[in-house]
Amino acid sequence: MATKRSVGDLKEADVKGKRVFVRVDLNVPLDENLKVTDDTRIRATVPTIKYLMERGARIILASHLGRPKGVTPKYSLKPVVPRLSELLGVNVEMANDSIGEEVEKSIAALPNGGVVLLENVRFYKEEEKNDPEFAKKLASLADLYVNDAFGTAHRAHASTEGVTKFLKPSVAGFLMQKELDYLVGAVANPKKPFAAIVGGSKVSSKIGVIESLLEKVDILILGGGMIFTFYKAQGYSVGSSLVEEDKLGLATSLLEKAKSKGVSLLLPTDVVVADKFAADADSKIVPASGIPDGWMGLDIGPDSIKTFSGTLECTKTVIWNGPMGVFEIEKFAVGTEAIAKKLAVLSGTGVTTIIGGGDSVAAVEKVGLADKMSHISTGGGASLELLEGKSLPGVLALDDA
Numbered sequence: 001m002a003t004k005r006s007v008g009d010l011k012e013a014d015v016k017g018k019r020v021f022v023r024v025d026l027n028v029p030l031d032e033n034l035k036v037t038d039d040t041r042i043r044a045t046v047p048t049i050k051y052l053m054e055r056g057a058r059i060i061l062a063s064h065l066g067r068p069k070g071v072t073p074k075y076s077l078k079p080v081v082p083r084l085s086e087l088l089g090v091n092v093e094m095a096n097d098s099i100g101e102e103v104e105k106s107i108a109a110l111p112n113g114g115v116v117l118l119e120n121v122r123f124y125k126e127e128e129k130n131d132p133e134f135a136k137k138l139a140s141l142a143d144l145y146v147n148d149a150f151g152t153a154h155r156a157h158a159s160t161e162g163v164t165k166f167l168k169p170s171v172a173g174f175l176m177q178k179e180l181d182y183l184v185g186a187v188a189n190p191k192k193p194f195a196a197i198v199g200g201s202k203v204s205s206k207i208g209v210i211e212s213l214l215e216k217v218d219i220l221i222l223g224g225g226m227i228f229t230f231y232k233a234q235g236y237s238v239g240s241s242l243v244e245e246d247k248l249g250l251a252t253s254l255l256e257k258a259k260s261k262g263v264s265l266l267l268p269t270d271v272v273v274a275d276k277f278a279a280d281a282d283s284k285i286v287p288a289s290g291i292p293d294g295w296m297g298l299d300i301g302p303d304s305i306k307t308f309s310g311t312l313e314c315t316k317t318v319i320w321n322g323p324m325g326v327f328e329i330e331k332f333a334v335g336t337e338a339i340a341k342k343l344a345v346l347s348g349t350g351v352t353t354i355i356g357g358g359d360s361v362a363a364v365e366k367v368g369l370a371d372k373m374s375h376i377s378t379g380g381g382a383s384l385e386l387l388e389g390k391s392l393p394g395v396l397a398l399d400d401a
C-alpha cells in the first residue's frame with residue numbers, strides 16, 4: 001500500500017476553526033450495566049484527537065459499536081463519553097444521531113478545540129452498505145476527514161471509505177499510521193532473524209496468515225488448537241483434540257512449503273491434555289506423539305515452552321497472533337502467558353515485538369505486559385487481513401502522501 005498522508009502533515013492553519021470528521025474505532029466491550037470493561041481503544045484515539053484540539057479544530061468523532069440492526073439503545077456510544085472526556089480533559093458532547101439537523105446544530109455551536117461524538121453510525125443500515133447518499137450526509141457535517149479507526153479499516157463502509165469521496169483532504173490518524181508502520185512496515189522490512197508465532201483455535205482461520213508469513217519469516221512457531229490438525233496429518237493420534245479433518249492435506253502442504261522455503265517450523269513437542277474442556281478437568285502433560293484416547297490437548301507443555309523461548313532468543317523481530325492454548329481457563333493459560341512473558345523480556349533487549357490483535361492481545365493484557373511490547377494492535381480482523389498481505393479499503397481510500 002502506498003504511504004498515506006498523515007494528520008501530522010496538517011498545519012495549524014489547515015485545521016484551525018475547521019470541522020474535522022474523525023472516524024475512530026470505539027467498538028469497546030461493555031458489561032450488562034453498559035460499563036466499558038476495556039478502554040484500550042478509547043485510549044488509543046487520544047493522540048490524534050488531542051493533536052487536533054491543540055490546533056483549534058472542531059472535532060466530530062464517529063464510530064460504530066457492535067453490530068446493531070437499526071437503532072438499538074444497548075449499542076449507543078453514550079457509555080464511552082465519560083472515559084473519553086476524562087482522557088481528553090474536555091466535556092465531549094454526545095449527539096443524539098449521526099446525521100441530521102440536530103447534529104448540524106450541535107456542530108455549529110462547537111467551539112474551537114471542542115469535541116462532539118456522533119451516535120453509532122451503524123444505526124443506519126446505509127453505513128455498512130457504503131451507501132453514497134449516507135456518506136455524502138456524513139461528509140456534509142465537516143470540512144476534512146481523518147481516519148484513525150484501524151480496527152475497522154478492513155470494512156468498506158460509508159464512514160470509513162465512502163465519505164472520503166466527498167471530503168478532502170482525507171488523511172490517516174496517528175493510531176492508523178502506527179498500526180501500518182508495525183503491521184506492514186516492520187513485517188515487510190524486518191530486522192532479522194524474524195519469527196512469527198501463530199496460535200488460535202483453527203488452522204482454517206489462519207491459512208492466509210501462515211502462507212503469507214512463510215514468505216517472510218525465518219522461524220514459524222505454531223501453537224493453539226490448530227496444532228492437532230498438523231499432528232494428525234503426520235500420523236499421530238490426537239485423542240479428542242480439536243481437528244479439522246478437511247484440512248489435513250493443507251497442513252501437510254504447509255509443512256512442505258516451510259521446508260522448501262528454508263523456514264524453521266516448530267510444533268510443540270509436548271502438550272497439556274485434559275479429560276474434558278473445563279476448569280475442573282483432570283490434566284496431564286504428554287509427548288505430542290502420545291496423546292491418549294479420550295483426552296484433548298488444551299495447552300502447550302513445558303518442553304515446548306522451553307524450546308520456543310530458546311528459539312526466540314536469537315530473533316530481532318517477533319510477531320504473534322493467536323494464543324497457545326485455552327488461555328481463558330487458568331490452568332491452560334500457562335503456555336500463552338509464558339510466551340507473553342518471553343516477548344516482554346525480549347522487548348527490553350531491543351527486539352521488536354508485535355502483537356497482532358484479537359485474543360493474543362487479551363492474553364498479554366491479562367498478564368499486565370501490554371506496555372512492554374513494541375506494538376499491540378487495536379485491530380482483530382484488520383490486523384489479520386494485513387498480515388495476510390491484503391490491502392484495507394479504509395486505508396486505500398486516503399490521500400497518498
Ligand SMILES: Nc1ncnc2c1ncn2[C@@H]1O[C@H](COP(=O)(O)OP(=O)(O)OP(=O)(O)O)[C@@H](O)[C@H]1O
Nearest residue numbers: 200201224225297298322325326327358359360380
Ligand atoms: N488447544 C486448543 N483447543 C481448543 N481451543 C483452543 C486451543 N488453544 C487455543 N484455543 C482457543 O482459540 C481461541 C482463539 O482463537 P482465534 O483463532 O480466535 O485467535 P485470535 O486470532 O487471537 O483471535 P481473533 O480471531 O479474535 O483475532 C481462544 O478462545 C482459545 O481458547
Ligand SMILES: O=C(O)[C@H](O)COP(=O)(O)O
Nearest residue numbers: 025027067151152380381
Ligand atoms: O472489533 C472489530 O474488529 C472492529 O471494530 C470491526 O467490527 P466488525 O467486525 O463488527 O466490523
